[in-house]
Amino acid sequence: MALPDSMSPRWPVVTELSGIESGTRAADALPATYHYRETAGKHAVGDPADDTPTFLTRKLSLGGLVALLKHLWFAGAERPATPLHSHLAMGREIVVLDRMDMHLLWANEGKLFVKPIPRFLLIPAFCQANLLCPDGCMCGDPPPNACRGIPRKVALGFLYTYACLISSEIDFHIANEKRILPRKSNDQPIEWAEWKSLARELLRIQEHDPGELHPRFRRAEIRLSRINTISRFTSFPLFNPYFRGHHNYGSLFRDNLAWMATTTVFIAVVLTAMQVGLATEQLRDSATFQQASYGFTVFAILAPIGAFALVILYALFHVAKDLPSLLGAGRRRTAVRRAERGA
Known part of the structure; x- marks a missing residue:
């Protein structure tokens, strides 16, 4: 009312x-x-x-x-x-x-x-x-x-x-x-x-x-x-998400490895197409295509390594951020156990 x-x-x-x-x-x-x-x-x-x-x-x-x-x-x-x-x-x-x-x-x-x-x-x-x-x-x-x-x-x-x-x-x-x-x-x-x-x-x-x-x-x-x-x-520190959807490191690696695997398949398809192109007369003698093939090959080698390294650094960043609270909780539990034994 x-x-x-x-x-x-x-x-x-x-x-x-x-x-x-x-x-x-x-x-x-x-x-x-x-x-x-x-x-x-x-x-x-x-x-x-x-x-x-x-x-x-x-x-x-x-x-x-x-x-x-x-x-x-x-x-x-x-x-x-x-x-x-x-x-x-x-x-x-x-x-x-x-x-x-x-x-x-x-x-x-x-x-x-x-x-x-x-x-x-x-x-x-x-x-x-x-x-x-x-x-x-x-x-x-x-x-x-x-x-x-x-x-x-x-x-x-x-x-x-x-x-x-x-x-x-x-x-x-x-x-x-x-x-x-x-x-x-x-x-x-x-x-x-x-x-x-x-x-x-x-x-x-x-x-x-x-x-x-x-x-x-x-x-x-x-x-x-x-x-x-x-x-x-x-925000500071950089690369810190607003809401952490990953509550354990297993899910963090699983989700990131999923998109990395998808990207790797795409890169493999492109490399295969370039390899076929290099076998043709029209593209074999093309300096531009040769340079593009060289550049993408280097990218295909370094990109997965760099992406995986970033995931490792991201995990280490959260380990370093969570470590003080974990150590503090451990010290508090140890102090409680000592107090209980003393009582």
Whole structure:
């Protein structure tokens, strides 16, 4: 239901979904725990109720994608999100990943990463209390610690993508099946009529005040492989991908050796054709063809060796990067075992 005009909060979404509230306290709308990276790059787990503003800043952060915003034209066109049923028709698998910076990134293997809607973003009272700037805030650049301008725009842009993803009852049933929509307190799905009201409200925000939505969400689906390419050449250290699709070195070598084998077959076909050409009278005496054959032969010898060397260097780079954390974890485990034996 929608709140009366006299009670409309400053939070631009006023539609309430029945049964979404888990209780009377704001902490009831939050998850049990959340994962984040500390400033030193270490992985940590926190309690969102301890510091709700910090939790929202981290949970609604676009991470490394912020530094790539001006290059997103290379990874995706400006357009609304495609409905969920269309993604399934294209053969894409909807993969649930609770990361705002991975929302609507799609991989060449046919995966579409989708962040589920957190329950607290569908409670207007919670958003009114936690996602609005204090009086007098000018949302500067960089914004002060109390500013909620960026998390608010990310939240509204994120919800807008769902208004586009779930545009029909088919999309609505797919979303409930994938559990990317929050459930009611009795574990029942929200009503279709309520979702329609919320989606139309989000569309009106885009039509009348598009500046309320974060610019990231002007481009809905963006290609992960191109984001990785941008990151390799614009971030430090160089050649570091945005999202590591390889979680072990076996898959790294297997995938790279696959394209290297395909390239080698193509090179072999070209060399065979050149060998046949050198046997003909027309090309045997051609100095240009002789030079081209010589150059491609040298390339065919050096290119596979160079490509394989690059894969080895890439693996060694990640070994060197992961080694300090692995050694630190080993030292911590050894210290714990010694303490247990001492006790």
